[in-house]
Amino acid sequence: MIKNISEIGSVNFVSSRRAQRISLTVKADGKIRVAVPKRASMAEAERFVLNKKMWIKRQLNRLAGVDAVANEYAEKIKELDIDEAAAAIAARLQELADEFGFSYNRVTFRNQKTRWGSCSAKNNLSLNIKLALLPAELRDLILVHELVHTRIKNHGPLFWQELENIYPNARELDRRINHLGGLLQIPLS
Numbered sequence: 001m002i003k004n005i006s007e008i009g010s011v012n013f014v015s016s017r018r019a020q021r022i023s024l025t026v027k028a029d030g031k032i033r034v035a036v037p038k039r040a041s042m043a044e045a046e047r048f049v050l051n052k053k054m055w056i057k058r059q060l061n062r063l064a065g066v067d068a069v070a071n072e073y074a075e076k077i078k079e080l081d082i083d084e085a086a087a088a089i090a091a092r093l094q095e096l097a098d099e100f101g102f103s104y105n106r107v108t109f110r111n112q113k114t115r116w117g118s119c120s121a122k123n124n125l126s127l128n129i130k131l132a133l134l135p136a137e138l139r140d141l142i143l144v145h146e147l148v149h150t151r152i153k154n155h156g157p158l159f160w161q162e163l164e165n166i167y168p169n170a171r172e173l174d175r176r177i178n179h180l181g182g183l184l185q186i187p188l189s
């Protein structure tokens with residue numbers, strides 16, 4: 001049975017013989033399904049959904065963000081030349097290192113699904129090839145973030161101080177990068 005719930009839209013309540021308790025899933029396509037055990041009432045199931053409204057809205061927003069990013073970057077991803085991208089990022093990394101007085105050991109490129117970059121204990125940098133798709137200021141912030149890790153391995157106050165010395169708006173840029181997290185999930189063709 002499909003019910004419309006204010007602020008979250010259609011919710012599919014499915015009576016389930018197997019379900020032990022009321023449970024809710026938000027699918028990747030944004031569809032919301034609630035499994036209702038035989039002994040639970042519709043009123044209970046609806047109350048359950050209302051209690052989880054904030055969480056559901058967060059999931060829907062997250063999915064919408066991933067979709068928007070996927071649409072925005074779909075063409076660019078198709079056209080991405082991996083060798084060219086790696087060369088361009090490596091060149092920009094060296095420029096930034098020279099400009100701000102950092103040194104690193106080696107740099108390798110990957111297509112990680114969860115991170116833009118990382119810095120090892122030996123100051124080897126691993127960078128995501130999709131950095132080449134980002135707006136220049138966001139790409140630079142991530143490169144400098146990893147360069148700061150050559151001196152400070154954690155994300156403590158000293159790390160932020162050093163990053164903000166270079167980019168006073170680092171936290172705002174960082175939030176913008178978080179919104180593009182969905183881009184990491186999209187496979188390279």
Ligand SMILES: [Zn+2]
Binds near residue numbers: 145149155
């Ligand atoms: Zn970091």
